[in-house]
Amino acid sequence: MTAVAPWRQDALALAALLRACVSEGLERRVLHLALSALPQALRRQHHLRLLREVLQPALRPARARLFELPTGDLLLIAPPPASYLEEVLADCRRLLPESAAEAPLCREWRLPQQAAGLLALLADALGLGLPAPAPAVADPGAPLPPPTAEQLQAILPTLSRADLEVHLRLRSLCLIAPDGQGSCLLRQHHELDLPAIAAALLPGADPAAAPWLARRLRREAEQRLLALWMGAEEMRNFTPRSATLLPATILSEAFQRLDRKLAPAWRAAVTIGFAFEDALADPEAFGLARRFLALRGYRLMLAELTPEQLPLLPPDRFGLPGLEIRFTPDWLAITAAQRQALAGLLPADRDLVSLAGADAAAAIGWGWERGIHRFRGRLVETGLSAASAPR
Amino acid sequence: MSLAALPPGPGLAAALQRAGADHGLLRVAAGRGQPIAASLLEEAAQRCGAVLLRPSAAEAWAIGLPPKAAEALCRQLAELGLPAQIIPAAAAPLLSAAAVAPARVASAAPAPLALPENPLPVWRIEGGVLRLLAQRWLPGLPAGQDGAAGQEAELAAHGRDLCAARMLEAAQAGAWPRGWRRGLPLWLDLPALPVPPPLPAPPDGLAGHALVLPLCRAVDAGLWQAAAAAAGWQLAWRGMAPELAPLLAPGRLPGGMVLAAWRPGLPDLAWPAPERLVIEALPDRAALRPLLRAGFALLGLPP
Numbered sequence: 001m002t003a004v005a006p007w008r009q010d011a012l013a014l015a016a017l018l019r020a021c022v023s024e025g026l027e028r029r030v031l032h033l034a035l036s037a038l039p040q041a042l043r044r045q046h047h048l049r050l051l052r053e054v055l056q057p058a059l060r061p062a063r064a065r066l067f068e069l070p071t072g073d074l075l076l077i078a079p080p081p082a083s084y085l086e087e088v089l090a091d092c093r094r095l096l097p098e099s100a101a102e103a104p105l106c107r108e109w110r111l112p113q114q115a116a117g118l119l120a121l122l123a124d125a126l127g128l129g130l131p132a133p134a135p136a137v138a139d140p141g142a143p144l145p146p147p148t149a150e151q152l153q154a155i156l157p158t159l160s161r162a163d164l165e166v167h168l169r170l171r172s173l174c175l176i177a178p179d180g181q182g183s184c185l186l187r188q189h190h191e192l193d194l195p196a197i198a199a200a201l202l203p204g205a206d207p208a209a210a211p212w213l214a215r216r217l218r219r220e221a222e223q224r225l226l227a228l229w230m231g232a233e234e235m236r237n238f239t240p241r242s243a244t245l246l247p248a249t250i251l252s253e254a255f256q257r258l259d260r261k262l263a264p265a266w267r268a269a270v271t272i273g274f275a276f277e278d279a280l281a282d283p284e285a286f287g288l289a290r291r292f293l294a295l296r297g298y299r300l301m302l303a304e305l306t307p308e309q310l311p312l313l314p315p316d317r318f319g320l321p322g323l324e325i326r327f328t329p330d331w332l333a334i335t336a337a338q339r340q341a342l343a344g345l346l347p348a349d350r351d352l353v354s355l356a357g358a359d360a361a362a363a364i365g366w367g368w369e370r371g372i373h374r375f376r377g378r379l380v381e382t383g384l385s386a387a388s389a390p391r
Numbered sequence: 392m393s394l395a396a397l398p399p400g401p402g403l404a405a406a407l408q409r410a411g412a413d414h415g416l417l418r419v420a421a422g423r424g425q426p427i428a429a430s431l432l433e434e435a436a437q438r439c440g441a442v443l444l445r446p447s448a449a450e451a452w453a454i455g456l457p458p459k460a461a462e463a464l465c466r467q468l469a470e471l472g473l474p475a476q477i478i479p480a481a482a483a484p485l486l487s488a489a490a491v492a493p494a495r496v497a498s499a500a501p502a503p504l505a506l507p508e509n510p511l512p513v514w515r516i517e518g519g520v521l522r523l524l525a526q527r528w529l530p531g532l533p534a535g536q537d538g539a540a541g542q543e544a545e546l547a548a549h550g551r552d553l554c555a556a557r558m559l560e561a562a563q564a565g566a567w568p569r570g571w572r573r574g575l576p577l578w579l580d581l582p583a584l585p586v587p588p589p590l591p592a593p594p595d596g597l598a599g600h601a602l603v604l605p606l607c608r609a610v611d612a613g614l615w616q617a618a619a620a621a622a623g624w625q626l627a628w629r630g631m632a633p634e635l636a637p638l639l640a641p642g643r644l645p646g647g648m649v650l651a652a653w654r655p656g657l658p659d660l661a662w663p664a665p666e667r668l669v670i671e672a673l674p675d676r677a678a679l680r681p682l683l684r685a686g687f688a689l690l691g692l693p694p
Contacts, residue, residue: 149546149549210549211583211584212545219545248544253426256430260433279634280607287472292427292471306610308612309610314643
């Protein structure tokens with residue numbers, strides 16, 4: 001029999017407990033001793049033993065459980081009211097030095113409300129935390145200049161005939177419920193690698209520095225995406241899908257050709273997302289595209305929602321029924337006002353909400369706390385069972 | 392009937408002859424919405440055995456639609472905000488003579504806009520009296536009056552951005568437009584940049600000068616507001632439109648004035664904060680009265 005490190009068992013049991021708390025709405029008080037952050041001078045055996053002894057009385061009533069993370073941090077989880085925790089907390093604070101750092105050495109969490117934070121803590125401890133921001137590309141010295149209109153127009157004919165299949169990424173949107181029931185693939189998000197396309201066609205220029213030229217480039221590329229959708233093979237095996245497009249792309253001949261080829265049932269299997277910024281940049285096209293898509297039976301969503309946009313958005317999301325949130329660690333730190341704005345923005349039918357950027361367990365936990373069960377991201381891709389089929 | 396893109400003239404006459412006497416011609420010229428309109432027309436024509444004509448890229452006609460189908464399609468187009476006309480068969484032949492030349496989308500890069508010398512006045516109307524509120528230094532003319540029709544929208548906008556970038560450079564060098572009246576707040580249009588550029592100090596150190604940003608930069612309004620405040624400017628937003636009207640709910644958009652191009656039917660819309668809205672590009676004086684009745688008092692008008 002292979003010996004399993006005790007912390008590994010603890011981590012698995014803790015993950016299961018967190019999941020149960022969210023899915024069943026179980027309330028728990030959690031005491032977190034961040035022993036990993038303890039100054040080296042205080043990390044002596046007898047000191048750690050003292051701290052554990054302080055926790056012992058809390059464990060005696062038997063309903064509290066103690067977990068040890070691989071980092072050495074301790075988590076004591078007890079059902080409320082657990083009034084004895086106040087005493088334990090006071091004892092711990094007496095033993096632990098005042099921490100000058102932002103994160104206190106000893107703090108209390110609440111479940112299920114803060115499950116996402118605890119999942120993030122657990123993921124960090126297991127080395128599965130949110131990925132560090134991608135290292136900046138080697139500093140090229142001066143920033144790249146914007147392309148000129150002439151440069152863009154010179155490459156548009158090439159792009160208008162290009163096969164962009166190599167630049168197309170398919171990302172699965174999966175249903176992942178806290179109770180683990182009925183997980184399945186719902187649809188695939190079709191995403192063009194626009195930076196790679198721009199780098200190939202306009203080397204040495206930064207399209208982002210000329211936003212309108214970047215939009216023109218993107219519109220042409222998106223029309224090629226639609227052309228891929230219209231391939232004979234693709235049309236025979238048309239699967240539920242979504243894409244975030246420019247409103248102007250919907251007005252293009254390419255989209256109109258696709259629209260005429262799609263049977264009404266297939267149009268309902270296509271979800272078109274509009275980013276807030278793109279709607280603001282071209283309200284006329286946005287209004288027309290939104291009305292047209294709704295008339296023809298497509299599904300619509302506001303895409304790429306970030307915390308900074310919350311105060312600007314009206315509760316009806318400009319008449320876009322669905323919502324896709326792009327998860328970043330910033331969402332874990334939103335203010336009370338932002339939380340309230342988000343609550344007002346989330347469609348009551350949570351089936352219309354999805355969370356992109358689910359790269360770590362914290363994203364899934366954060367979504368669950370808000371009743372969101374539809375996720376896409378790296379974690380979903382790796383965990384996706386090949387057996388599940390689109391519903 | 393096959394969907395031949397018949398040439399106007401004899402083709403049109405023949406198609407009209409084949410169509411019944413009560414079958415009219417449905418004509419739609421919908422600007423940027425034309426691909427959508429043409430596609431819906433084609434679908435209806437296919438269903439009803441009518442003929443589709445595209446006399447130019449900007450126009451499409453369906454000939455021989457049964458009256459009921461034509462009316463239903465007209466209603467659908469109106470719901471989308473696309474104007475369509477039903478022309479009785481008897482009047483249709485006249486159109487063939489008037490068939491417009493194809494409106495070609497300009498493929499050339501936009502000609503550089505000249506650095507404007509005279510900022511446009513922004514007026515407030517109080518009790519029927521015009522009062523000069525500010526002057527706006529903007530590249531070319533306000534949206535809708537810039538004569539960029541026929542040019543791709545993105546390229547026209549890029550052309551204005553290039554000019555705005557030169558205005559910003561001039562401002563950084565302390566060169567303000569000659570037509571600016573000292574003492575009046577100056578509103579300076581900035582190009583659509585992803586992050587704030589180095590900002591000049593306002594012309595005379597007085598308060599009330601504003602940087603006019605494209606509305607899409609509101610997604611990181613905090614960043615821009617901080618940069619503008621640090622350099623001594625207020626913020627205003629351009630490019631508001633009826634489609635986004637709920638955004639103006641009081642307090643949602645930071646900063647001061649919000650600029651919107653005039654559109655037919657604009658006074659009938661329920662704008663949450665008309666007092667913050669500057670209406671630009673008015674087509675004529677007749678458009679003024681309904682605006683004032685609806686509570687709009689700020690106008691960006693050529694002098």
